[in-house]
Each structure stands twice: as C-alpha cells, then as structure tokens.
Amino acid sequence: MSTILDVAKLAGVSRSTVSRVISGNGVVKSETRDKILHAIENLNYSPSYFAQGIKTGKTKMLAMLIPDYSNLYYGEMYRGIEQVALENGYMVMICNTDKSSTRERIYAEELRKREVDGIIYNTYKRNKDNIDYFTKLSKQMPVIFMDYIDDKDIDVPYVLSEGFESSKKAARYLVSKGKRRIGYIRVPPYISVVQHRYEGYKQGLIESGIEPDEELVYQCPDNEVGKTHLDVGFEGALFLMNKPNPPDAIMTSTDIMAVGAIKYLNGAGYKIPGDVSVVGFDDIALATIVEPSLTTISQPTRKIGEVAARILLAKINGENDIEDQIIFEPEFIVRGSTD
Amino acid sequence: MSTILDVAKLAGVSRSTVSRVISGNGVVKSETRDKILHAIENLNYSPSYFAQGIKTGKTKMLAMLIPDYSNLYYGEMYRGIEQVALENGYMVMICNTDKSSTRERIYAEELRKREVDGIIYNTYKRNKDNIDYFTKLSKQMPVIFMDYIDDKDIDVPYVLSEGFESSKKAARYLVSKGKRRIGYIRVPPYISVVQHRYEGYKQGLIESGIEPDEELVYQCPDNEVGKTHLDVGFEGALFLMNKPNPPDAIMTSTDIMAVGAIKYLNGAGYKIPGDVSVVGFDDIALATIVEPSLTTISQPTRKIGEVAARILLAKINGENDIEDQIIFEPEFIVRGSTD
C-alpha cells in the first residue's frame, strides 16, 4: 500500500499539499491539485484510516445495536441507515445484542474502545442502567435512541413511530367490522413505544363503547430468555383461545407476534378472519407471506433508519442545532387477516 | 480518554513497559505488571485501535459480505461468526450487497481501504470478474469463500455444505412416497453449490428409475433484478402447476423459494402434500413457520459460520498450514410438506 509520501514524491509536492487535497481543508492551486489527483490515481492510493483517525479522532464508522438479528424489522431499518452511511463514506457495524442487557454493555464498551463516530441504539429490555448509560453517553457523543419514548420531553435524540393513535384506529376498525371481544398479545410493559400501542388499543375500545377486558390480554412473562416474538404470539393465541370466552379478534405488539398467533390459529383450525381477526404492527415483509396476509400498522421503517442516520451524521459534523426528536405517523393497512 | 503515557506515569514506568503488558510481547516483572494493571484499571484505559493499527497493521475487524440481509440464512451464519469473533476481540462488519456485483466491488474497495483483517465472502451472482478479484485478494489477505464450489481442488479457502448427495436422498424419498412427477425450481446455474443440489436431484430421479423431465424444471430468468427467492418460488410454482401435466412434488434450490412455492400452492387451493409435496434446502427458521411446515435439507448454518471465522482468525494469526477447505454434510429433515 502506498502512502501519502509516495503520492507527494510522484507529484513533486510535499505531504502537506497532498493532505490538503485529500481532506479538502485549505486551498491548492488547481494545476497542483490535478497533478496530485493523477498521482493518487496512478498509485491507487487511499489514506490510511488509522493515521487519519489518530489525528482527527474520527473512524467514519457507525454502530447499530439491535436486539435480534432475525427480526427483519431491524433489517429494513438497517437498509435505510446503510444507504445514508455509504453515501457519506461511513460504514455501519451491526451489533446483535440478542435482547441481553449484558451484551448491550459489552458492545457499548467495545464501541467506546473502537471510538465509533455514532451509535444507533435499539433496545428491547430497556434496562434502566443501560438507558442511563446510553443517555449519559449521548451527552458525550452522537447517540440516537430508536423506538424509545418515555415522555416526549426526554432529553435524548430519538426517532420513532407514533403508536397510540394508529392502534386506536385499528381497534375501532375491528369493532366496525363487528368484532366485540378484541384481545391483545403484548410484551412486558417496558417503557417504550410498545406500551403506547397497547394504550391506543384500549382507548380505541373505550371510544367504541367497549370496556377493555383484562381477561383478553396476554402478556408474556418477563423472565423467559431465548423466546422470540414468534413464540410469544403462538403462546398468547393458545392462551387466549382456550379461555372459556375467547376473543373474536387479536391485536399484537408486533407483526412477528401476529405471525405466531396466526400459526397457532391455523393449526388449531380457526378461520381467519371468520372466527378470529388478527392485526399486527410494523408491516414487515413476512406480513404478506403468511396465510392469510396480515392486516397491520405500517411504519416507514426504512425511512426511519434514513432519518436516524442523517441526524447522527449531522451531529458528527457538529451541527448541533438540528431537530433530533422525530416522530413518524404510521399507516393502517388492511389485508386478509381482517377482511 | 487516557493514553499509554498516563498509565506509564501513574505506574511510574515507561511507555515501553506498559506496552509490553498490553500486547503481551516481552517479559515484565510481575510486581511491575501488577502496578501497571492497577493503573490501567484506575484510568479505565484502553489502547487506541488507531495507534495500534498504524503500527501493527491490524484492525481487529472482520467483514462479512452477504447478498441479501433479509435472507435469514445469512443471519444464522452471522451468529456463528459473531460468536467466534467476539470471543477473540474481533468485530464483524456486515456488508449487504443486495445481490449486486457492483456493490460487491464497492464494498471490497471500501474494505481494502479500511484494512479489515479478513473477509467472509458470500456471493450470489458469482460474477467472474468478482470471483477473480476475490481469488486474487485471497492471496494477499485472509478471505474465505462461502458456499462456493467450482471444483473441489480450486485454490481458495472455502466452507460449504455438500448438496449433491443430500438432494439425491430427498428426490429418492419423494419417489418412495409415491411421487412420480417431481419438479424443480432453481436459480440460474452460476457455478455454485446450488448447481450441485440440482445435479443431485436429477441423479436421485435416475437412481429411482425416473427419467428427469426438463419440462418440470423452472429456472428463473437471469436478468431480473430486485427479485427475491420468494418471488422466484412463487412464480416457479405458478409456472409448473399450470403446465398441461403438472408435477406432484416440487424441490427447490433454497427454503425461501420453497416458501414462495407454498404460498402459491396454498393460494391456488392445492393440498400440500396431498396434491403436491414441497422440499426446500437450508432449514431456515421460516421453515417451521409456514403452513405446512417445510421438509428440507438442513445445513449446520451456524456451525458453518463458526468454522469460517475460526479459519479466518487462524490465518490472521499466521497459521497458514491449517485445513481451509471444509465441506459439511447436511441432514434431511422430514416435515409436513411431504408427510
């Protein structure tokens, strides 16, 4: 690999001048620039990230923490992030935390050592220590919280989709379709958008004149590790449908849970949506693969990733006055599992 | 962030001595070592990857090129890689090439600049130029080809699953179940394991006394971009089932294609496996989610990732005499789509 010195020699100038054209800081006469550009071309030179990093403190590297690689919601978000990153000469490191708070910390520590320029933080457990850790971290370097909301005035950058109004809408839609016993399968109420979805569901029932019934809500136990949303959905449906007075519709916190529920319902011989309607949340690709296809609330997931990456890059570039708390409006999409 | 000099000062020794305990090269008196370890602890010091990298030329970073993030086969492989990497202080960068040869090159170029220590190369198109590029690259730095096989004596490191024998077995199984018109949905015959699977299918038929019928083979057109295996499977099933004399079983190159086929068959009202049996290849998680669950040939995908990572790390550490061409034997798993 050739160095800046080789380029300088070939172009007949000094290191400094070459550095100026590479980094774009400072002026260089255009003939000189051309000579240097030529030399760079000839030598197939590219500056060492190490040497640059040691001086500038920038790695041109972003990290994305995700709780579960196999949840393609994050895959879709990643696509948006990757696109923006690549356009700007950044690379993205995916850190799969497997829903473990410990692994979040291990990765955070590793990322600190590696001095990544920014962190996109997707968490699942919302462990208080970790939230505090990343909140504090966000004062020192660009960090953006995804899908995290405690109250809207919290002092960290975030990007998320609104969940309350859209869930309310879905619940009301089910009622308008003649459903009366609408169940819900949910993850534990960690402070998060997921809780808002649940609140929206309840509010939707109330506004439709139906009293929410705790009997129709299945919440997966808190402490079961290694269990996927798919399992939770399956078990939730099994649990709810075997009640003395089972639901005629089921809403869930996420699409994957809805797919799990559909899997149970199909297997147990229920007709969807005849016996039971199902509504998910996210609109992942799987939503159109399952049979019947899934009515869901669609987040602009890819867009969310893009926006998060842009905010991060802006902050890295020192633009601190940008808007860094963004809430997207999702869209209710009707498919076969309700109609 | 504190530097090695801070540690040296606090411990009352020189930079060199601190460096010796960090890198583990050279001897240090155990009392001195303890003092230094204490100082490191106190200052929460960790060496700068930049400064280390500039001297050692090592980034402690691996890259994994994958053609499609949403194909969870790669997700499972990644888990294996990640585990080994993390255990050894490495991080893995996932590079999603979206099946584009151009993007493969863009990423390769970027990775060269970033001087990653090793590359795990999953490709889809097997573009000749790129194969050559990575083959040449593999002479200069650790690169491992995944699922790639032209002939077994090719001179690059690789890890893959055998596809011929297992596909043969699956075909024979279908015949033993009374199926006679066994179709196949496949991707174009780029040099690869996928071709071997197809050959195995044909051989299985021949050994069962059935003449392979080209009419029952659907090969997706070569030039359609943005089309997923899922789409191919769907279209393949549609194509085959609407022939004058449709198949009574369908095998596919990959599970995702099989899922696409199942989606069509379900939608069109065929009974699986009564009217048509379906067999996939890979055993991804989706295989047990679809209805009916998918009979398939199971690769030890995670293990494959682990082994690939270990080979890479060995090479990085200069162990060049290790075995670096590994072939795994997959397992035939019977589920609802055939029984």
Next chain:
DNA sequence: TTTTTGATTGGGAACGATTCCAATCAAACA
C-alpha cells in the same frame, strides 16, 4: 525598480501506540 500583498506551498511537531536496542542492575561466577 522596490515594496506590499495574497495565494500557495513546505517543514516540523503531534497523534498514541510498538519495538529494537542499549542501559541498568542484581545475582552468580571466577
């Protein structure tokens, strides 16, 4: 023609480690 000015360019220190080589020192040997 000499001086001033602004545009370019070069030189050198710095970034934070690693590593070779020389220096130190105490114990062992003669």
Next chain:
DNA sequence: TGTTTGATTGGAATCGTTCCCAATCAAAAA
C-alpha cells in the same frame, strides 16, 4: 573483589496522517 550473565527496563525511532506556522513566489501597488 572484579567480571559475567540474564532479567528488566528505558529511550528513541517509527507508523501515516493532519495542521499550524513560516517560507516562497508572483502579481499588484507604490
């Protein structure tokens, strides 16, 4: 007691950049 030896340790150069500051140079002004 003087010398050799091996174990530790320190010093200095080095890796490939960036960036401040000083030097150079040509054109414009005097």
